[in-house]
Amino acid sequence: MSMPGSLSASNKRRNLLAYAFLAPALLLLLMFSFWPVMYGSYLSFTDFSLIREVHWVGFANYRALFANDMFLTGLKNSLLFLLVVPFTQLGAISLAVLVNNQLPGIRWFRAAYYVPVVTTVSVVGIMWGFMFHDQGTLNYVLLQLHIIAAPLGWLSDDALALFAVMFVSFWRGLGWYMVMYLAALQSLPSEMQEAAILDGANRWQRFWRITVPMLKPTILVCSIMSVLAALKAYQEVDVLTQGGPMNATFTALYYAYDQGLKHLKLPRGLAASFVVSLCCMAIAFVCLRWLKPGHRE
Amino acid sequence: MHIKKILRKASQYGLLSLIAIICIFPFWWTLVVAMSTEGNLFEFPPTFWPRGISLDNFIEAFRVIPIIAFYKNSLLITLTTVLGKLVVCSLAAYPLSRMQFSGSKLIMGVILATMILPSEVNFLVNFITMTKISLVNTYTAVVLPNIVTAVSILLLKQAFDEVPQDLLDAARVDGATEWIIFYRIVLPLITPWLATVGILTAVEAWNEYIWPSIVISKPEDFPLSAGVLYLRGTYGSSTRVIAAGTILTVAPILVAFLFTQRFFMRGMDGAVK
Numbered sequence: 001m002s003m004p005g006s007l008s009a010s011n012k013r014r015n016l017l018a019y020a021f022l023a024p025a026l027l028l029l030l031m032f033s034f035w036p037v038m039y040g041s042y043l044s045f046t047d048f049s050l051i052r053e054v055h056w057v058g059f060a061n062y063r064a065l066f067a068n069d070m071f072l073t074g075l076k077n078s079l080l081f082l083l084v085v086p087f088t089q090l091g092a093i094s095l096a097v098l099v100n101n102q103l104p105g106i107r108w109f110r111a112a113y114y115v116p117v118v119t120t121v122s123v124v125g126i127m128w129g130f131m132f133h134d135q136g137t138l139n140y141v142l143l144q145l146h147i148i149a150a151p152l153g154w155l156s157d158d159a160l161a162l163f164a165v166m167f168v169s170f171w172r173g174l175g176w177y178m179v180m181y182l183a184a185l186q187s188l189p190s191e192m193q194e195a196a197i198l199d200g201a202n203r204w205q206r207f208w209r210i211t212v213p214m215l216k217p218t219i220l221v222c223s224i225m226s227v228l229a230a231l232k233a234y235q236e237v238d239v240l241t242q243g244g245p246m247n248a249t250f251t252a253l254y255y256a257y258d259q260g261l262k263h264l265k266l267p268r269g270l271a272a273s274f275v276v277s278l279c280c281m282a283i284a285f286v287c288l289r290w291l292k293p294g295h296r297e
Numbered sequence: 298m299h300i301k302k303i304l305r306k307a308s309q310y311g312l313l314s315l316i317a318i319i320c321i322f323p324f325w326w327t328l329v330v331a332m333s334t335e336g337n338l339f340e341f342p343p344t345f346w347p348r349g350i351s352l353d354n355f356i357e358a359f360r361v362i363p364i365i366a367f368y369k370n371s372l373l374i375t376l377t378t379v380l381g382k383l384v385v386c387s388l389a390a391y392p393l394s395r396m397q398f399s400g401s402k403l404i405m406g407v408i409l410a411t412m413i414l415p416s417e418v419n420f421l422v423n424f425i426t427m428t429k430i431s432l433v434n435t436y437t438a439v440v441l442p443n444i445v446t447a448v449s450i451l452l453l454k455q456a457f458d459e460v461p462q463d464l465l466d467a468a469r470v471d472g473a474t475e476w477i478i479f480y481r482i483v484l485p486l487i488t489p490w491l492a493t494v495g496i497l498t499a500v501e502a503w504n505e506y507i508w509p510s511i512v513i514s515k516p517e518d519f520p521l522s523a524g525v526l527y528l529r530g531t532y533g534s535s536t537r538v539i540a541a542g543t544i545l546t547v548a549p550i551l552v553a554f555l556f557t558q559r560f561f562m563r564g565m566d567g568a569v570k
Contacts, residue, residue, distance in 0.1 A: 011399075017475055018398035025389030025445045026404070032442040033411040036422035043422070050428060098313065103306075111558050112317040115324070118554045118561070119547055120504040122526040126543050127323035129529075130330070130536075135339030137326055175320070179562060232417060238507070239526065253417060260421045261511055269421050277415030284413070 044270040061271040070247055071272060074255040077162055078276070081230040081251060084166050084173070089223055091170070092177035097211060099178070100185045110182075114175040121172075125239020128168050129155065132240075158248035161241055165249050168236045173229070177222050184218040185211070224287045228280050252276045324547065331355065331540040358541040362528055363517045371503055371520035374439050378502035379495050381444040387491065390450050391479050394457035395465065412447045420511060427512055438512040439520075443502060449494050456490035457483060496553075496560045503550055521546045 044061055046054045065071050099110050116124065131138050132154035139151040154164040192214070196206050212219070234254040237243060243250040243258060250258075253276050260269020325345075331354050332347040358364055392398060393405060423442050424433075432438040460483050468478045484491075506522035513519055516527045525546045529539055554561065 014396065014475075015398045015400075018392035018396045018401070021388045021392045021396075021479075022404060024385045025450065026407070028385065028441065028445040029408065029411055029447075031426065032419065032423055032445075033414055033416070035426065036416075036419045037414050039425075040418040040422040043425075050425070095316065098309075098316075103309065103313075106313075107558070109313045109317055110562060111555065112320050114558075114561060115551065115554070116320055118500050118504075118550055119324075120506060120522045120525075120550065122506045122522050123543050123547050124323075126525065126529055126539065127327050130326060130540070131323055133339050135343075137322075137343050140343050171320070182562075235507070256417070257420065257507075261424070266421055266425070270418055273417040273421065274415070277417050281413070281415065 040270050041274060044267055044274055046267055048267050049264070050266075057267075061267045062275070065268065065271050065275065070250055071252065071255050073247055074250040074252040074272075075275075077250060078231050078233065078252040080162065081166060081169070081233050082227060084170050084230050084233075085223060085226045088170050088173040088177060088226055089219065091174050092222070093181050093212070093215065093219070095174060095178040096181035096185055097207060100182055110178075113178055116172045117175040119172075121235045122239050124168060124172065125236070128164075128171075128240060132164050155241055156245055158245045161245055161249045165233075165236045165240050168240060169230070169233055172236075173226065177226065180222055181215065181218060184215055188214050220287070220290070224284060227283060227287075231280055231283070232276060324551075327540045327543050330537055331544050333537070354537045354541040355545065357535075358538045358545065361535075361538060362542055363524075364521075364542060364545060366517055367519060367521040367524040370436075370518060370524075371522065374436055374509070374520050375499050375502040377436065377440045378443050379498050381440060382446075382449055382498050383491055383495055385444050386446075386449040386494070387453050387484065387487075388479075389445070390453035390457055391483065393450070394454045395460075395479075395483070396475070408447050408450055420508060423508075424511055433512055434514055434518070435512075439509045440502075442508070443498075443505070449498070452494055453487070453490060456487040460486050493560050496557050499553070500550060 043054075045056060045058060047057050047060075048054050095113060099106055099113070130136055133139075134151050134153050134156070136154075138154065139148070142148045143151065152160060155161050188211075192210050193206060196210055201209065232253050233251050234257060237249050237251055237254045238257075241249045243254055252272060256269045256272035256276065258269075259265045259272065326343075329344060329347045332350050332352070333344065334349050334351050334353050389408075393401060393408075419442065427433050427438040432441075464482055464486075465478055468482055473482075503520075504522055506520070506526060509520050510523040510526075513523070516524065519527060525539075525542050528542055
């Protein structure tokens with residue numbers, strides 16, 4: 001509220017002050033969020049390297065990309081990675097229902113399920129490396145249960161390695177989405193459930209007929225997040241297999257970083273990241289068109 | 298009837314425990330390896346209980362690995378990221394919430410826009426940026442890109458929105474400057490929110506391993522998260538020492554998590570106050 005008369009002067013001062021408050025954050029956002037996208041998209045059409053002059057090469061990087069077997073394998077694996085999504089979501093919803101009650105000690109179970117989420121990915125990679133070892137615990141347990149007849153090379157067999165990596169991704173995602181579903185469950189009205197119990201519906205029916213339909217908006221949001229995360233998977237690959245054995249676990253984004261950072265082929269790495277980004281943005285856009293406004297959590 | 302109830306409780310706990318084991322077991326096994334000194338690492342049947350409990354591997358880890366240095370680096374990176382984020386993001390959130398200025402809608406749009414920008418390219422271009430402004434091999438380069446996120450600004454804006462307007466009006470009538478209002482009156486009121494953002498940021502900063510290993514070239518300058526991976530490459534043969542290093546890396550995070558669970562479990566136990 002400023003008095004008329006001194007309006008413009010005090011307005012000016014207030015604007016200046018507001019922007020002074022905002023300046024550091026805006027500067028950093030410009031430098032590390034907007035600039036990378038603008039400059040990066042330009043560079044993906046050049047033959048940039050840190051030591052030479054830059055030349056415009058048009059779509060050459062993108063053409064090279066789609067003629068490259070490793071990248072195509074990566075794309076295929078990134079799509080395969082989507083298999084993680086339904087398992088993670090269904091598992092997380094079930095877990096959330098399971099821990100959404102007042103059992104004594106339930107807090108500690110919730111915490112236990114969340115531990116994989118707060119653990120450094122590099123540590124996860126080392127630990128699961130032990131688990132997946134040919135002589136490791138996983139093979140032992142599966143042998144004891146007679147699920148397998150001989151030890152399997154979870155990370156050394158190129159038919160299995162990607163699934164091992166996906167499992168770790170699933171293991172890390174469970175707790176994360178469980179917390180989201182739990183928050184949603186606790187905000188649901190309980191009348192429906194109580195009415196269903198009176199009508200003699202069993203647990204199974206209540207879960208599929210009432211809980212799941214009521215969670216629909218949350219399921220949609222979490223599934224989109226999960227799909228995007230699966231398409232952008234690279235950390236688990238980096239810490240478990242580095243793309244091996246025999247390039248079997250390359251994902252599209254892991255290829256991008258491998259090219260850009262390890263082989264210093266920045267333009268190619270950038271082009272690959274943009275292909276992944278565009279796929280993700282397209283998917284997000286299509287999914288968000290389905291979502292009605294007001295349904296966002 | 299009574300028996301049925303007990304059975305149901307038991308089966309519930311059985312299922313809960315089974316899933317908990319799947320989540321926790323890798324940690325336990327790594328700890329067992331780190332504490333045992335005898336026997337083969339990988340043997341059938343595997344040992345699920347340490348044989349000959351000793352701290353030798355940990356001592357060895359401290360001896361052959363610059364773990365103390367890694368700890369120091371991790372702490373430094375984490376603390377500066379958290380501090381930087383709280384300062385810069387609360388400064389930015391305040392005018393968006395509590396001041397009327399021209400262009401506020403546009404600025405809000407700009408901040409929201411960063412949420413849908415493809416962040417996958419950031420590593421690659423930020424590395425070039427850091428080279429060009431000669432910050433490579435400094436912790437400034439590690440911390441700077443992680444200080445501002447749209448999510449933190451929005452969270453803190455929400456916090457500022459909840460402060461009663463009367464307080465601000467009264468202070469303005471008393472002739473307090475905007476800075477005093479922000480710093481002395483409003484900021485102390487949103488301490489719980491600052492704690493939330495701080496804790497979440499701390500875990501992220503402590504855990505991040507890729508970006509530090511890109512901009513830092515000397516392994517002894519790595520934070521723990523990147524250092525432990527580097528160790529696996531160099532000391533690949535001494536698995537027990539690696540296991541000890543792994544335990545030393547997660548221990549602080551797990552302890553911190555157990556004490557601050559409720560911040561991560563927002564929306565649980567009616568934690569929304």
